[in-house]
Amino acid sequence: MTEQQNTAEGLVEAQRQIVEDYLLRSPDIKYSTSPDRDVLRSKIKAQLSAQNAVLIAHYYTDPMIQELAEETGGTVSDSLEMARFGNTHDAQTLVVAGVKFMGETAKILTPNKRVLMPTLEATCSLDIGCPADEFSNFCDLHPDRTVVVYANTSAAVKARADWVVTSSIALEVIEFLDSRGEKILWAPDKYLGAYVQKQTGADMILWDGSCIVHEEFKAKGILDLKQVYPEAAVLVHPESPESVVALADVVGSTSQLISAAKELPNQKMIVATDQGIFYKMQQAVPDKQLLVAPTGGSGATCRSCASCPWMGMNSLENLLSCIEEGSNEVFVDADIAKLAVQSLDRMMNFKAQHLS
Numbered sequence: 194m195t196e197q198q199n200t201a202e203g204l205v206e207a208q209r210q211i212v213e214d215y216l217l218r219s220p221d222i223k224y225s226t227s228p229d230r231d232v233l234r235s236k237i238k239a240q241l242s243a244q245n246a247v248l249i250a251h252y253y254t255d256p257m258i259q260e261l262a263e264e265t266g267g268t269v270s271d272s273l274e275m276a277r278f279g280n281t282h283d284a285q286t287l288v289v290a291g292v293k294f295m296g297e298t299a300k301i302l303t304p305n306k307r308v309l310m311p312t313l314e315a316t317c318s319l320d321i322g323c324p325a326d327e328f329s330n331f332c333d334l335h336p337d338r339t340v341v342v343y344a345n346t347s348a349a350v351k352a353r354a355d356w357v358v359t360s361s362i363a364l365e366v367i368e369f370l371d372s373r374g375e376k377i378l379w380a381p382d383k384y385l386g387a388y389v390q391k392q393t394g395a396d397m398i399l400w401d402g403s404c405i406v407h408e409e410f411k412a413k414g415i416l417d418l419k420q421v422y423p424e425a426a427v428l429v430h431p432e433s434p435e436s437v438v439a440l441a442d443v444v445g446s447t448s449q450l451i452s453a454a455k456e457l458p459n460q461k462m463i464v465a466t467d468q469g470i471f472y473k474m475q476q477a478v479p480d481k482q483l484l485v486a487p488t489g490g491s492g493a494t495c496r497s498c499a500s501c502p503w504m505g506m507n508s509l510e511n512l513l514s515c516i517e518e519g520s521n522e523v524f525v526d527a528d529i530a531k532l533a534v535q536s537l538d539r540m541m542n543f544k545a546q547h548l549s
Contacts, residue, residue, distance in 0.1 A: 250291065323350055341378070
């Protein structure tokens with residue numbers, strides 16, 4: 194093994210501990226349970242209107258926040274559509290309910306708009322596990338490779354990349370690059386990367402990151418649940434381990450899984466992704482039964498239990514506060530943004546030209 198390979202392996206191995214350390218320090222997560230939620234909802238609606246603001250919520254946020262986004266002319270969507278929606282909407286303030294990289298992406302694509310978030314503490318294990326400096330060093334070890342990063346990364350990591358992709362577009366982009374003979378350096382999710390590599394046959398080396406929610410889904414738990422519900426279809430997000438993906442009837446992004454739930458004839462669905470998706474999925478299939486795929490732990494031993502702890506930090510209370518006070522505004526260094534927008538634009542343009 195070369196010295197460069199040793200260095201690269203040491204860098205990626207160290208990331209696991211970064212994620213674990215952050216989880217130990219992260220604040221307690223509470224969903225919106227206030228008895229005054231109707232008052233909060235009314236105030237939020239009024240503030241959005243008064244400040245020419247729009248609410249952009251991810252599928253994994255509290256269902257009450259998703260409902261508010263729908264009722265006020267905003268959107269509930271995956272990270273790709275969140276970025277496109279904010280970029281084209283007339284509102285001068287974008288209120289992004291999700292995790293920090295989503296707010297950063299909105300700011301990069303719409304630098305002249307104000308971007309607020311309910312909290313800037315909400316992050317992502319994939320983002321934490323791929324620090325910009327270490328990642329840049331890893332890229333330097335492989336200068337012959339096209340750098341493709343998942344959207345779940347910091348602005349600084351996106352700035353180091355040639356392309357940004359979401360799970361809804363990753364296969365198509367890698368197939369395109371592979372057809373041009375390009376070798377790929379992929380980061381940060383190793384499971385999504387391995388899935389894309391297997392499907393496309395592309396020459397890829399993978400950063401060793403993972404999502405703490407999807408990593409906890411276990412094949413045995415799904416097989417056990419299939420014993421009880423043999424007629425159920427299994428829907429799996431590709432951030433899940435390969436053994437779980439292998440059991441899927443459909444593998445796809447959040448939006449693709451919702452579409453699959455509508456299209457499949459099965460009346461029961463075992464869903465291996467964050468439980469937040471159930472709000473929009475149940476809207477799409479009101480007569481079908483949705484079952485949470487079992488995770489590897491329960492109670493105190495479960496780090497996520499199919500719910501992202503950082504997504505759960507978005508509440509009605511801090512949503513109202515950020516709009517009223519103009520707090521938690523997202524800023525991105527101009528030099529970083531100038532580079533990051535290039536990799537994001539490649540994704541957006543590819544979507545428009547090849548997949549529309």
